[in-house]
Amino acid sequence: MPRLEFESLEKLDHYLAAGGSLENTVCQSLDLRGRTQALVAANLRGAVFLGCQLEPVAMAHALNQGGMLFPRLPELPYDPYRGFLYSVEELLEPEELEQRFLAGDEFAYDKTLDGRIYTHWHETGQERPPDILDALGRRLHDHAITDAMEELLEGREVVAIMGGHSLGRDHPDYFKVALLSRRLTQEGFFMISGGGPGAMEATHLGAVFVDRGEDELASAVAALESAPTYREKREWLLTGVAVRRRYPPKDPERAQSLGIPTWLYGHEPPNLFASHVAKYFANSVREDGLVTVAAAGIVFAPGNAGTVQEIFQDNTQNYYIESGPSPMILFGEDYWKWRRPVYPLLCSLANGKKYENWLSITDSVGVVVDTLLRYRSA
Template identity: 40%
Template sequence: MQTMPAHAAHHDDREIESLEEFDATVSARATLAGFRIQAVDLTDRTRELLGTDTAGAVFLGCPMRGDAAAKVRADGAMVLPPVPDLPFDPYRGVLYAPDELFAGLAEGYEGTPDALAYAWFQRTRADGDIFASMLRSVHDDAVSDALDELLSGARVVGVMGGHAMARGSEAYAGAARLGRELARAGLTVATGGGPGAMEAANLGAYAAPYDDEMLTESLGLLAKAPKFTPSITEWATAAFEVRARWPKGGTSVGVPTWFYGHEPPNAFASHIAKYFANATREDGLLARSTAGVVFLPGAAGTVQEIFDNATPNYYESRGEPTPMVLVDRAHWTERLPTWPLLQALARERRMEARIALVDRIEEAPAALKRLAG
């Protein structure tokens, strides 16, 4: 099964993103000159900061005592202090975890960091506040950096599909089995990180280390809260009940957005790259799906993703075209006839050998493997 690369194993060796890395660097090198220290609480590292050269260093959102801050500035370091009263850290060095975004769920979703970040986004976007806009951009760039570090060396397969797919439906169960099979084949499953088909695929990857009965039981537990409306609290609580019963789930990635903040992230992606800018999120998710993408039935958003993925394949702007598998012939040829246009675009180009339409979700893994070969 796919093992996610250890965090920080592949990032720029001048980046420090944890207290452990800070201590190891100071001990081994006796200098912080030229380093970038990102969202590390240095309140209790005053002695080290006072005694270490920090010329040319950049401290991004690192709490530190006044005398330490004055000394590193005197060294010529740049200090961008934490921004007070924000429901998120714009300088964060790692991706989100479900427990972090849903902290305080027992008192209601409205008070969780995820909901508070969405409320802040709505308020500041309406104000047109340039400082808030800058903070969103810095945050999203930090998330992209953390996502690249996490996925370095992984074979990533994207699973796209609509948020309307309800728990308890056969379609949802099928998407979960798909995620499980892909994870068991050594692939890292990446989704849009929301409800519906996205949650189902992340759930399947979470279930991969367990026996098949675990997924069956999980699907039954989740069916009591089929959709995130009318209550996100009940919907998310059911997911955390599953996680509590089977706490050692497999890894996968969710890439949701506060742009669609009414749509919460799902709790089964072990790593969540949540963005404010939807365009950055969409392009980033597809660009990182280097082992191909499976498109489950969806509506406007999924149609957009199909052609967002087809365009670089058509122009080969990212190199070799990546596999694209569309699931449900009737959906993609009759209800939303996307497949004929995709076929026409691909004709006599290298991407023609990398696209497939299958009738059933069970056929998707074999089709993906065939196209990749």
């Protein structure tokens, strides 16, 4: 039986007020110094405290009863035991970021939480940290992110759109991806992407516009086009902040989406339109998770090496899966048949396999939507 987890004091207080037992429960990164009386009176057998702050008497009681205390790790710009996914507000502080940029601060992004974590990652060995505590902190952090992501996605029909980070906001495919994501969100699918620029950004922009018209979406894309790629980081972020402010979601619950970026590519800031952000240190964990959680289908917009890698990761899962292969839809016939000719090879691999009927290629937003709806009802 899974352990009951507490990520907020509000949830914990409500549970205790209802007479709940803390035996075999988990508290994640909570300041419990104001809950000493309740803790000392509680049964803490098997209770786990991940990075929590406890007063000495509560700590002694927990240890005496067989509880486990995982200590906070010092001098980290991130919380390795966090109980929630990130938000754009937490990572990028959009309004403050805009003010700093407009005041002439060329290091405005570096001062955001996202920028500070990326700097720390860069200064502590990047992919191979020499300090075991840095390595441990990252692994604990990524585990916490996965746990929070699984809680968010439970019971949802998840569709991913993969595609290139270099796809410009001024490219016709950017608007097509945004339109597609909007349509799929309207149909009740939960949209995810790699969380970065390009086709990934368009995915989340489309979800934000679930309750707005196509003309408003076109106006938003036109406003973004003045900074077409993330290489102009200042302008790219500023235009994103402005569009975000001008077009808030009408129904935040319906407009939710999840971006899954990585600090391995930390020079690319996460886009500003995802409602939730599951940012990882380990790109391998992130990539496998992206493909695995999108059980309702994956759409592959034009992209290069990273997108091709994701195509074959998804193909491998479908190739060897024993039941329930999910749709693979290549979005862009000319691109995937001739410029990056992976479709013929995929067809050869799928021949005679269960996923053969769910492998397709199209230029049409409507065909993608119809395919995923057909899979839903199959």
